[in-house]
Amino acid sequence: MTTPSSPRRAAPILAASIALLAVAAGMAWLARTGAEPAPADPFARMNMVVPASFKGQEGVGATQDLFEGGIAWLNSAQPIRSQDLIGKVVLLDFWTYCCINCHHIIPDLEKLERKYADELVVIGVHSPKFPAERDTENIRKKVREYGVKHPVVNDAEMTIWRRFGVRSWPTLAVIDAKGNFRGSVSGEGNYDTLDAFIGKLVEEHKANGELDETPFVVYAESDRPSDGPLLFPGKVLADAPNNRLFIADTGHHRVVVTDLDGAGQATIGTGIRGFKDGPFDQAQFDRPQGFCLVGDALYVTDTENHAIRRVDLSARTVETIAGNGTQSYRRNGSFQGSNQAEGLNSPWDLLPVPGTSELIIAMAGPHQLWKIDLESNLVSVWAGSGREDIIDGSYGDAAFAQPSGLATDGTYVYVADSEVSGIRRVSLSGEQAPQVGTVVGQGLFEFGDLDGVGDAVRLQHCLGLAYGDDRLYIADTYNNKIKVCDPEARRVETLVGTGEAGSSDASPSFYQPGGISLAGDTLYIADSNNHLVRAFDLDAKQVRTLSLDGVSPPKPPKKKPTFANATPIELPMTEVAPGDALTVDLSLEIPGFKLQPDSPVLTLIEAPDSPDALGPEVSPTGSTTLPTGDALTLPVPLSKPFGAGDTLTLKVSASIFACAEEGGFCTLKQYSWTVPLAFAEGAGATVTLAPPAAE
Structure with missing residues (x-):
């Protein structure tokens, strides 16, 4: 859990927005060996203190818009007002996309949304820490990358944050079905508390007849099709001796191997x-990130599975050597990686320790560095107390803040310490003092884009490192730049990148690069938000984009849609012209509603009594079409010519994402038309279908 204050320095960039709130809320960190036990009272963690701005106001969410001040909405066709949600229990998730703890609660939110599908609405309130996180398009990328399905409002000026008196990320606030603030809880690990609390509210509102159980549906950014070979690549690893490049195709949950020119292998x-x-063709990952190569084995941080995987490149197999797919809260001690009772916590990068059988793990979740011994399979905490901070000192007393990238010169391990926008170094032998030190970086809220020396340097959420020729290369992620550092002189300067988000090779620009790797005179860059891999020639000072020939996006198996909530519409016998094809004109005009722009319509065409009557072009799993107006024209090829006197029953189902014309939230309208057809000379070849005039 991150609070907008640093024990070492005040926040200079967010001072205007946060200064009034940066009070006594401390850093929440626990040295524990397992999940924190739930309190006997499931509501004990809830903060019931009503924010000052709401005191004395009954049903405040019904009388004023609690989301006023948000500058844009994502996963929503139109702005949502709190008044539109009266009748629903509302859970507000105050988050910022750099925050690992915020990532960790996404599965909890998904579980709550599934359990209370018709009673609960989750609204993400994105209140930024870094300047880059104020930008709506940057947020849109992360909403898509992390598969966030609920509406998200960009609280760029932290107006909603202040209204609710929030002090840390993540914080979850509950509004009841009458618009009253009922409580909040901060940090992760609060699913049971929220489940019990929301369940009790749902019972109360149902008993009083106050719930609106109309389905609340969104068209999520993550549901938009993607046809590029990569999706949010997180890290890269260049293997020059074997002409290989390993790419963490993070958004596609896989690893791609190419040659150093980008040809798929x-x-x-x-x-x-x-x-x-x-x-290889059966293994599965969940948002893999960093790698390291030991012999012919590739070790992978399977971040959202909280595991380390070993890829045997000769046998073409994948196995798990540590982690069990669940998040652990351990912050001390050691255990056998083969112990399936033990999980990890968002491992983000890996680094072999020269001359040993050990790998160092950047364990972003608990803000620590761990080790795994490949011979004994022993996993242990190596450095960091678990407190999220920038503190130098001994291995045990030092503090990191979401370590995300690793590199070594053989004496030190260098760490991209993302939440303090710093570069740390850790003595491999323990003989150097301090054992953990800082190259550049000052605090949780000391960031920017300043080249220079020592304490004057400012980075912004750096995620990747590479080392070569006494220089350290830095993916300065939120500044959209690659920088170079002399770690002894503590000098940092921009190497390439304009600072503006872009994908140009001629005037090199990047969009939040996440990982880098050095092979000879070439620096390979995972250009995450551009879904690209770029190569920078250190001698020629030129950037090229790898074409990734032979690399295709994955093709998940399609399933037949169910249209479980469809309104059935039975139509009388309709005459159509004989032939081997017909056309369906589907009206999308729904009384009282309007279509959401850029939302495809899902349709399924069937012949229930004669499944072989449809041509092979008619997909048995349905089709999605982006309408250009208020109607769709659907061609229906038939498997054979139908003559006069023949009959055929056609069933057409459609899911249409629509929003109320007079405001309010959007919903998914589903219809299934069943129309018996009689082929007759002189009839037209078009069947016209429309939603009912009233429902």
């Missing part, structure tokens, strides 16, 4: 999110 993983060992 292999794909590791199905591309379907999961946790499964086995051959």
Whole structure:
């Protein structure tokens, strides 16, 4: 959990927005060996203190818009007002996309949304820490990358944050169905508390007849199609001796192997999110990030599975060597990696320790560095107390803040310490003092884009490192730059990148690069938000984009849509012209509603009594079409010519994402038309369908 204050320095950039709130809320960190036990009272963690701005106001969410001040909405066709949600229990998730703790609660939010599908609405309130996080398009990228399905409002000026008196990320606030603030809780690990609290509210509102159980549906950014070979690549690893480049195709949940020019060689993983060992074409990952190579084994941080995977490149198999797919809260001690009762906590990068059988793990979740011994399979905490901060000192007393990238010169391990926008170094032998030190970086809220020396340097959420020729290369992620550092002189300067988000090679620009790797005179860059891999020639000072020939996006198996909530519409016999094709004109005009722009319509065409009557072009799993107006024209090829006197029953189902014309939230309108057809000379070849005039 991150609070907008640093024990070492005040926040200079967010001072105007946060200064009034940066009070006594401390850093929440626990030295524990397992999940924190739930209190006997499930509501004990809830903060019931009503924010000052709401005191004395009954049903405040019904009388004023609690979301006023948000500058843009994502996963929503139109702005949502709190008044539109009266009748729903509302859970507000105050988050910022750099925050690892905020990532950790996404599965909890998904569980709550599934359990209370018709009673609960989750609204993400994105209140930024870094300047880059104020930008709506940057937020849109992360909403898509992390698969956030609920509406998100960009609280760029932290107006909503202040209204609710929030002090840390993440914080979850509950509004009841009458618009009253009922409580809040901060940090992760609060699913049971929220489940019990929301469940009690749902019972109360149902008993009083106050719930609106109309389905609340959104068209999520993550549901938009993607046809590029990569999706949010997180890290890269160049293997120059073997002419290989390993790419963490993070958004596609797989690892892609190419040569150093980008020609595809292999794909590791199905591309379907999961946790499964086995051959390359059966193994599954969940948002893999960093790698390291030891012999012919590739070790992978399987970040959202909280695991370390070993890829045997000769046998073409994947196995898990540590972690069990669940998040651990351990911050001390050691255990056997083969112990399936033990999980990890968002491992982000890996680094072999020269001359040993050990790997160092950047364990972003508990803000620590861990080790795993490949011979003994012993996993242990190496450095960091678990407190989120920038503190130098001994291995045990030092503090990191979401370590995300690793590199070494053989004496030190260098760490991209992302939440303090700093570069740290850790003595491998323990003989150097301090054992953990800082190259550049000052505090949780000391960031910017300043080249220079020592304490004057400012980075912004750096995620990747590479080392070569006494220089350290830095992916200065939120500044959209690659920088170079002399770690002894503590001098940092921009190497390449304009600072503006872009994908140009001629005037090199990047969009939040996440990982870098050095091979000879070439620096390979995972240009995450551009879904690209770039190569920078250190001698020629030129950037090229790898074409990734032979690399295709994964093709998840399609399933037949169910249209479970469809309104059935039975139509009388309709005459159509004989032939081997007909056309369906589908009206999308729904009384009282309007279509959401850029939302495709899902349709399924069937012949229930004669399934072989439809041509092979008619997909048995349905089709999505982006309408250009208030109607769709659907061609229906038939498997054979139908003559006069023949009959055929056609069933057409559609899901249409629509929003109320007079405000309010959007919903998914589903219809299934069943129309018996009689083929007759002189009839037209078009069947016209429309939603009912009233429902």
